[in-house]
Amino acid sequence: MNLAMSFSNAVDSYNNKQPITTINDACLRLGKNKAWLINIGAKIEEYVCQTLKISKENILTSLLEKFEKSPDVKALKETRKRKGNAFHDVAAYLFVREQRGAPISSFQKGKYWFVTTNYDLLLFNKEHAPVKGITEIALPDALTSMLWLKDPAKLAFQVKKAGLRELMATTLNEEIASKELIGEFEAAISSLDDVSEEDYHILLESVACQSAKKIANFNELVAQDKNLAKQQAISIVEKEKTRKVKQAQKIKEAQDAQKQEADNNAILSQRIKALEDYQNQSKTEIEKLSMLLKKQKKTMLKAAIGLIIAIILGYFAFWGFTNFSTILSRIINVILSGGGLWGFGSFLINLYKSIVK
Numbered sequence: 001m002n003l004a005m006s007f008s009n010a011v012d013s014y015n016n017k018q019p020i021t022t023i024n025d026a027c028l029r030l031g032k033n034k035a036w037l038i039n040i041g042a043k044i045e046e047y048v049c050q051t052l053k054i055s056k057e058n059i060l061t062s063l064l065e066k067f068e069k070s071p072d073v074k075a076l077k078e079t080r081k082r083k084g085n086a087f088h089d090v091a092a093y094l095f096v097r098e099q100r101g102a103p104i105s106s107f108q109k110g111k112y113w114f115v116t117t118n119y120d121l122l123l124f125n126k127e128h129a130p131v132k133g134i135t136e137i138a139l140p141d142a143l144t145s146m147l148w149l150k151d152p153a154k155l156a157f158q159v160k161k162a163g164l165r166e167l168m169a170t171t172l173n174e175e176i177a178s179k180e181l182i183g184e185f186e187a188a189i190s191s192l193d194d195v196s197e198e199d200y201h202i203l204l205e206s207v208a209c210q211s212a213k214k215i216a217n218f219n220e221l222v223a224q225d226k227n228l229a230k231q232q233a234i235s236i237v238e239k240e241k242t243r244k245v246k247q248a249q250k251i252k253e254a255q256d257a258q259k260q261e262a263d264n265n266a267i268l269s270q271r272i273k274a275l276e277d278y279q280n281q282s283k284t285e286i287e288k289l290s291m292l293l294k295k296q297k298k299t300m301l302k303a304a305i306g307l308i309i310a311i312i313l314g315y316f317a318f319w320g321f322t323n324f325s326t327i328l329s330r331i332i333n334v335i336l337s338g339g340g341l342w343g344f345g346s347f348l349i350n351l352y353k354s355i356v357k
Contacts, residue, residue, distance in 0.1 A: 003048065007041030013183075020183035059095055067091040072128050079124070080220070089118075093125050096136040103131040107146050113138045182207055185215050188222040192230050199237045206240045 010023035014034045019025040027037050040047070048054050067073070068087060072094070076086040092114045099112040114137045116122070125137045138146075189195060189203045207215065218236075222229040 004041065004044055007037070007044055011038055011041060057095075059091065063095065063098065064091060067094045070094060072124075075128060076124060079120075089116075089121055093136040100136070104134045107134060110134060110138075112136075113143060115140055115143055181212055181215055181219070184219045188219045188229070189233060191222060192226060192233060194230070195233065199233070202237050202240050203233060206236050209240070209243065210236075 007023065010021045011034065013020055014024050014027075014037065016028065016033070019028055023037070027033070045056070049056055067090060070090060072090045073087050076090055077083045080086050096112045096114045100110070104110050116137060117140060119139065122135065122137045122139060125135045129135060185207060186204060189200060195203070218229065218232060221232060
């Protein structure tokens with residue numbers, strides 16, 4: 001059972017600090033140790049069949065022997081680094097072909113399918129099919145689409161949701177390297193001769209910028225032709241160095257632009273402050289000028305009142321000088337009267353207030 005083999009590999013390479021398999025990584029996320037993984041791996045078939053209610057189909061030994069002689073096995077091995085997986089995949093789709101009995105002309109007539117996310121295997125199956133038509137392999141999103149189109153009103157939301165999840169998972173699987181693939185990549189570059197420590201680290205860092213498919217192709221190339229793989233490794237190192245230089249340049253340009261913007265903002269702030277200071281200074285000067293004008297206005301008013309009083313007094317002095325005795329006697333009489341004395345006092349007080357203001 002392929003699933004049991006995956007668990008076995010995960011147990012053999014188990015690491016509680018730096019997992020290199022997705023199963024190992026899942027154990028650490030769930031807080032499970034190696035003993036738990038060994039236990040669940042030993043009864044994985046029971047869990048799949050009884051808990052998940054998935055029926056197990058046993059392939060007869062005679063059929064397996066027949067499938068092993070198929071030229072597809074040898075052809076698929078030539079494209080694989082893991083040669084043992086080739087027979088498993090070929091046997092799976094040949095069993096589907098055996099169960100169908102004859103080629104089918106439409107997807108709706110397909111009662112048996114080998115479901116996988118391996119698009120390259122689908123292309124291989126299509127290329128090596130004896131009769132061009134509907135393949136034995138279906139991708140999960142294609143299968144969910146067929147189920148949906150068969151009865152769109154039934155479980156439409158669930159089918160769409162499952163299809164979307166599978167599409168996302170397939171995309172991530174194609175673009176992002178798994179821990180297993182990265183572990184294989186590290187082992188592959190470690191097997192190459194004359195790779196410096198600097199180039200080794202650069203190659204490992206390049207994983208972040210390469211798709212899973214490119215990494216898998218490099219791993220297979222190392223297994224097939226180390227000299228050609230070494231040349232490709234040199235190319236990857238050069239590209240990674242160029243990328244880092246460009247990235248450093250972009251970072252520097254962004255930092256320079258940010259610094260320039262900060263300098264411009266500082267200059268603008270200084271100009272705004274200078275304008276505010278000038279505005280405040282102008283406001284102060286205007287206030288001072290306004291106060292000075294008010295003082296001058298009061299001074300001129302006092303001078304005008306004084307001049308008028310002086311003219312009046314001068315006139316009365318001149319007129320009184322000629323009629324001094326008559327006027328003096330009248331003034332004394334008016335002042336000595338009750339109303340005249342009060343009015344004369346009020347006049348002197350008002351005159352004093354107007355001069356003081």
